[in-house]
Amino acid sequence: MQPDGKIFVAGVSGAGPYSELNDFALARFNSNGSLDQTFGNGGKVKTHFPGVYNTGSRATAAALQADGKLVISGTYKNEATARAFALARYNANGSPDTTFGSGGMVTTSMGSGDAIAFSVALLPGGRIVATGYLEAGHRNHDFALACYNTSGTLDQSFGNGGRVTTDFFGATDDIAYGLAAQPDGKLVLAGRTGAYPAFHIALARYQNNGQLDPTFGTGGKVSSMFDNSGQAYGVALQRDGKIVLAGISAPAASFDFTVARYTGNVWSSHFSGTRGH
Numbered sequence: 633m634q635p636d637g638k639i640f641v642a643g644v645s646g647a648g649p650y651s652e653l654n655d656f657a658l659a660r661f662n663s664n665g666s667l668d669q670t671f672g673n674g675g676k677v678k679t680h681f682p683g684v685y686n687t688g689s690r691a692t693a694a695a696l697q698a699d700g701k702l703v704i705s706g707t708y709k710n711e712a713t714a715r716a717f718a719l720a721r722y723n724a725n726g727s728p729d730t731t732f733g734s735g736g737m738v739t740t741s742m743g744s745g746d747a748i749a750f751s752v753a754l755l756p757g758g759r760i761v762a763t764g765y766l767e768a769g770h771r772n773h774d775f776a777l778a779c780y781n782t783s784g785t786l787d788q789s790f791g792n793g794g795r796v797t798t799d800f801f802g803a804t805d806d807i808a809y810g811l812a813a814q815p816d817g818k819l820v821l822a823g824r825t826g827a828y829p830a831f832h833i834a835l836a837r838y839q840n841n842g843q844l845d846p847t848f849g850t851g852g853k854v855s856s857m858f859d860n861s862g863q864a865y866g867v868a869l870q871r872d873g874k875i876v877l878a879g880i881s882a883p884a885a886s887f888d889f890t891v892a893r894y895t896g897n898v899w900s901s902h903f904s905g906t907r908g909h
Contacts, residue, residue, distance in 0.1 A: 634696060634700075638660055638661065638662055638663060638668055639660065639663070640658065640659070640694055641658070641659045641660075641661070642691040642692075642693070642704050642706075643690075643691055644656070644657055644689075644691060645678050646688065647688075651688065652686045652687065652688040652709050653686065653687075654688040654689060654690055655678045655679055655688070655689055656677075656678065656679040656681075656689050656690070656691040656706060656718075657677070657678050657679075657691065658672065658676065658677040658679075658691070658694075658702070658704065658722070658726065659671075659672075660675055660726070661675070670725060671725060672725075672726030673726075677726045679720050679728070679736075679737070681708050681718060681739065683710040683711065684711050685711040686710075687708075687709065687711065688709050689706060689707065689708045689709070689718050690706045690707050690748075691704045691705070691706040691720075692705060692748070692749060692750050692751075692764075693705045693706070693749070693750060693751045693752045694752065695753060695760070697754060697758075701721055701722060701729055702721065702722045702724075703719065703720075703721050704719065704721070704752070705717065705719050705749040705750075705762040706718050706748070706749060707746075707748040707764075713741075714741065714743075714745055714746045714767075715747055716741045716742065716747055717740040717741075717742060717747055717749045717762050717764070718737070718738070718739050718740075718749070719732075719733070719738045719740075719749075719752070719762060719780065719784070720733075720736055720737045720738070721733075721736055721784070731783065732782075732783065733783075738780065738784040740786065740794075740795070742766040742778065742795060742797065743766045743768075743776075745766055745768055745769070746766075746767040747764065747765065747767070747776055748764045749763060749776075749778070750763065750764040750765075750808065751763050751764065751809065751810055751811035751821075752811070753812065753813040755813055755817050755840065756815075759779055759780065759782070760780040760782075761813070761819060762777070763775070763776065763778075763808045763811045763819075763821055764807070764808055764809075765806065765807040765808060765823075766797050768799070768803075771805050771827070771828045772803050772804070772805060773806050773807050774798055774799045774806050775796075775797065775798040775799075775800075775807070775808045775821055776795070776796070776798075776808070777790075777791065777795070777808075777819070777821070777838065777842065778794055778795050780794070789841060790841055790842040791843075792842075796842040798836060798844065798853070800834060800855060801825065801855075803827075804827060805824065805825065805831065806824070806825045806834060807863075808822065808834075808836075809823045809824075809863070809865045809866070809879075810823065810864060810865060810866045810877070811867065812867045812868060812869050814873075817839075817840030818839055818845060819837065819838040819840070820835070820869065820875055821836045821837075821838070821867070822835050822864040822866070822867035822875075822877045822879075823863060823864055823865075824862070824863030825855055826855075826861070829861060830860060830861045831861045832855040832856055832857050832858075832861075832862065833855070833856045833863060833877060833879060833890075834854070834855055834863075835853070835854040835855075835856070835875070835877065835894065836853045836854070837849070837852055838852065848896075856892060858881035858892070859881045859882055859883035859888070860881075860882050860883060860884070861881065861882040862879060862880060862881035862882065862890055863880060865879045866878045870893075872896075873895075873896030874893055874894065874895055874896060875893065875894045875896060876891065876892070877891065877892045877893075878890070878891050
């Protein structure tokens with residue numbers, strides 16, 4: 633949402649969700665639902681990340697800067713290479729921000745396996761953080777973070793050359809779906825951990841230099857079991873510092889909507905909210 637009530641939507645356009653031949657797709661709507669004709673081409677923008685042959689990208693998250701520029705994160709795939717984090721930044725009118733990366737685009741390999749960024753957030757000072765996963769093996773993923781300067785270069789003061797990966801318990805399927813930035817610059821990630829098909833809701837907090845926050849949970853990490861399996865897809869911060877997660881849990885063959893709330897510094901096992909199909 634923009635302060636004036638206009639709405640951004642980011643996703644994918646191309647050959648379909650299971651194809652590599654896709655592009656970042658953006659649209660901006662006026663508050664009444666009509667396409668904003670002042671944005672891109674009739675309210676729509678499509679961005680192709682360059683490559684050799686079967687290249688493609690998918691947008692998964694957006695963040696609006698105070699200056700009106702829009703940051704989009706997702707994933708990029710080039711021929712015979714692993715997926716990488718992908719970011720693009722746009723001016724308020726939908727044109728590429730050429731001061732960011734190469735022609736407004738940045739791709740970041742997170743390791744030898746596929747990587748997808750599911751969330752993006754803005755930090756104090758203008759830094760940008762994207763989070764998701766790095767595939768370490770079959771049904772074995774790690775939380776992954778990348779931090780960028782305002783120009784799109786990796787922030788060398790963050791983690792290992794701007795990148796961080798976190799394994800929860802060894803050879804577990806750890807994926808970060810949600811991200812929230814605290815006012816002090818600390819990062820809260822939410823997702824899942826565990827071995828397929830029994831997942832735990834996973835929560836981790838990082839300091840603004842990419843190191844796990846030792847004052848949070850156990851060494852910066854929290855794992856919570858709900859019924860037989862569960863995972864979090866969204867995270868939000870309350871004004872009192874408490875952390876709220878939303879996702880699913882599986883008591884049997886079906887899934888329930890699940891909400892959990894944690895204290896900001898010491899994990900609280902108290903469940904807050906309602907659950908139901």
